[in-house]
Amino acid sequence: xxxxxxxxxxxxxxxxxxxxxxxxxxxxxxxxxxxxxxxxxxxxxxxxxxxxxxxxxxxxxxxxxxxxxxxxxxxxxxxxxxxxxxxxxxxxxxxxxxxxxxxxxxxxxxxxxxxxxxxxxxxxxxxxxxxxxxxxxxxxxxxxxxxxxxxxxxxxxxxxxxxxxxxxxxxxxxxxxxxxxxxxxxxxxxxxxxxxxxxxxxxxxxxxxxxxxxxxxxxxxxxxxxxxxxxxxxxxxxxxxxxxxxxxxxxxxxxxxxxxxxxxxxxxxxxxxxxxxxxxxxxxxxxxxxxxxxxxxxxxxxxxxxxxxxxxxxxxxxxxxxxxxxxxxxxxxxxxxxxxxxxxxxxxxxxxxxxxxxxxxxxxxxxxxxxxxxxxxxxxxxxxxxxxxxxxxxxxxxxxxxxxxxxxxxxxxxxxxxxxxxxxxxxxxxxxxxxxxxxxxxxxxxxxxxxxxxx
Amino acid sequence: xxxxxxxxxxxxxxxxxxxxxxxxxxxxxxxxxxxxxxxxxxxxxxxxxxxxxxxxxxxxxxxxxxxxxxxxxxxxxxxxxxxxxxxxxxxxxxxxxxxxxxxxxxx
Numbered sequence: 380x381x382x383x384x385x386x387x388x389x390x391x392x393x394x395x396x397x398x399x400x401x402x403x404x405x406x407x408x409x410x411x412x413x414x415x416x417x418x419x420x421x422x423x424x425x426x427x428x429x430x431x432x433x434x435x436x437x438x439x440x441x442x443x444x445x446x447x448x449x450x451x452x453x454x455x456x457x458x459x460x461x462x463x464x465x466x467x468x469x470x471x472x473x474x475x476x477x478x479x480x481x482x483x484x485x486x487x488x489x490x491x492x493x494x495x496x497x498x499x500x501x502x503x504x505x506x507x508x509x510x511x512x513x514x515x516x517x518x519x520x521x522x523x524x525x526x527x528x529x530x531x532x533x534x535x536x537x538x539x540x541x542x543x544x545x546x547x548x549x550x551x552x553x554x555x556x557x558x559x560x561x562x563x564x565x566x567x568x569x570x571x572x573x574x575x576x577x578x579x580x581x582x583x584x585x586x587x588x589x590x591x592x593x594x595x596x597x598x599x600x601x602x603x604x605x606x607x608x609x610x611x612x613x614x615x616x617x618x619x620x621x622x623x624x625x626x627x628x629x630x631x632x633x634x635x636x637x638x639x640x641x642x643x644x645x646x647x648x649x650x651x652x653x654x655x656x657x658x659x660x661x662x663x664x665x666x667x668x669x670x671x672x673x674x675x676x677x678x679x680x681x682x683x684x685x686x687x688x689x690x691x692x693x694x695x696x697x698x699x700x701x702x703x704x705x706x707x708x709x710x711x712x713x714x715x716x717x718x719x720x721x722x723x724x725x726x727x728x729x730x731x732x733x734x735x736x737x738x739x740x741x742x743x744x745x746x747x748x749x750x751x752x753x754x755x756x757x758x759x760x761x762x763x764x765x766x767x768x769x770x771x772x773x774x775x776x777x778x779x780x781x782x783x784x785x786x787x788x789x790x791x792x793x794x795x796x797x798x799x800x801x802x803x804x805x806x807x808x809x810x811x812x813x814x815x816x817x818x819x820x821x822x823x824x825x826x827x828x829x830x831x832x833x834x
Numbered sequence: 835x836x837x838x839x840x841x842x843x844x845x846x847x848x849x850x851x852x853x854x855x856x857x858x859x860x861x862x863x864x865x866x867x868x869x870x871x872x873x874x875x876x877x878x879x880x881x882x883x884x885x886x887x888x889x890x891x892x893x894x895x896x897x898x899x900x901x902x903x904x905x906x907x908x909x910x911x912x913x914x915x916x917x918x919x920x921x922x923x924x925x926x927x928x929x930x931x932x933x934x935x936x937x938x939x940x941x
Contacts, residue, residue: 522910523910524911525911525912525914526914527911558910566937570936570937571936571937580903581902668889668938669867670867670869670889670918
């Protein structure tokens with residue numbers, strides 16, 4: 380098994396190395412003719428621009444059928460969701476210039492700043508203009524100059540997002556690198572590694588250490604990305620993925636005792652023992668920064684500083700105004716124990732209907748007035764009958780990245796211990812079962828032998 | 835002779851103790867928020883000297899950045915002059931070595 384894994388890993392590395400070592404065909408043509416946006420790409424990849432417009436990366440939404448209390452006929456995602464990690468969304472926080480703060484400074488902000496269009500063609504837009512607005516190179520160029528991608532006002536005063544469409548960027552294209560993915564994915568939620576709180580640095584993620592990149596696991600088909608099942612990640616391209624596949628089998632350990640756990644314990648539970656980022660935010664209280672702008676007050680930790688919480692998860696999601704998290708139990712025959720980062724956010728609820736309200740960040744960024752943000756969002760969404768009252772929401776974020784080296788994964792004594800990492804009572808075990816599960820009798824001889832071998 | 839030796843030993847111990855204390859005190863972790871006024875990448879690309887203007891005091895602080903992820907962000911201009919940064923750094927012997935270097939802005 381070990382040998383097989385080595386061969387697979389080496390194969391992935393070789394493949395990645397081959398892809399990057401080899402120049403993308405057509406480079407000479409691009410150098411000769413320059414880059415004219417997606418139409419240059421489409422000379423060799425016809426239909427790809429239109430195809431991309433149908434994906435979650437462009438639409439920021441999809442139909443969702445595994446989350447409670449959502450209309451399955453509507454599309455849901457960061458385009459229109461309201462929750463307390465990001466109390467706004469692409470609609471109410473459409474990229475715009477915030478009003479001047481007390482120092483007279485202003486800036487551009489919006490939830491859709493990461494949208495790979497030019498903002499004139501925005502989230503979910505379609506048609507020829509949208510196809511030509513796609514920023515193909517932000518994902519595909521290894522030499523993208525990010526200083527060329529910024530929000531500016533055009534000659535008519537409309538806020539647009541510029542792109543790096545230089546010949547140099549276009550001549551250095553290939554499969555998206557880790558950097559291409561993380562340029563957007565690490566910046567969500569109000570700063571670097573705030574929302575998800577994981578690092579994909581070489582020294583933090585064992586796959587990256589071995590030269591495996593994001594798209595080696597998220598194997599894209601026609602621009603559709605396979606994803607895992609984070610309870611807080613609703614929109615999807617209709618393709619799901621797990622660790623089990625080309626690289627890992629369902630019984631991946633050389634030790635049969637570990638393999639006996641894989642029916643009930645998700646891989647992440649032992650192999651992602653830490654997470655980080657924000658664990659609480661208060662959108663009703665904005666803190667003034669030294670630059671004169673305000674930010675929602677946020678409690679956060681560095682990556683690897685937060686121990687996850689473990690729960691049964693059957694891959695369906697409970698969604699109420701106060702709670703977003705995993706459904707499942709020991710007894711439903713479908714659930715496994717997964718690790719989660721618990722996040723708790725405070726925002727305004729509408730006393731009239733109990734629903735969580737959204738916030739336009741432009742007013743509070745400028746002057747800290749969160750209720751002005753609620754009023755602006757309500758106006759944008761056409762909500763007239765509301766009475767904002769503060770309240771908390773709890774969200775379970777899936778802990779699916781930053782896989783640790785095998786030597787640092789959880790082992791027998793981490794879970795089978797009194798007050799160990801698993802809260803066995805919360806997981807549905809009775810006192811008698813807990814006593815049986817937490818005796819060193821289970822693992823003592825095995826660990827002693829391993830210890831002797833290592834000494 | 836014995837007395838002289840004792841005095842020398844006491845002095846040596848005192849000097850060692852004060853040196854140790856200075857060493858410990860100078861390895862201080864500091865943090866600040868500031869705007870980048872200059873980024874200078876080393877020729878070998880393995881470090882960068884960054885000058886920040888403290889947003890509170892307006893004082894200039896020079897920080898050496900050597901972590902690969904941040905250096906990469908300088909190279910592809912995800913972090914550029916004019917960006918506001920939150921940093922933690924070790925200050926030792928007049929040299930500030932970055933331990934954390936992040937843009938304050940998110941979305």
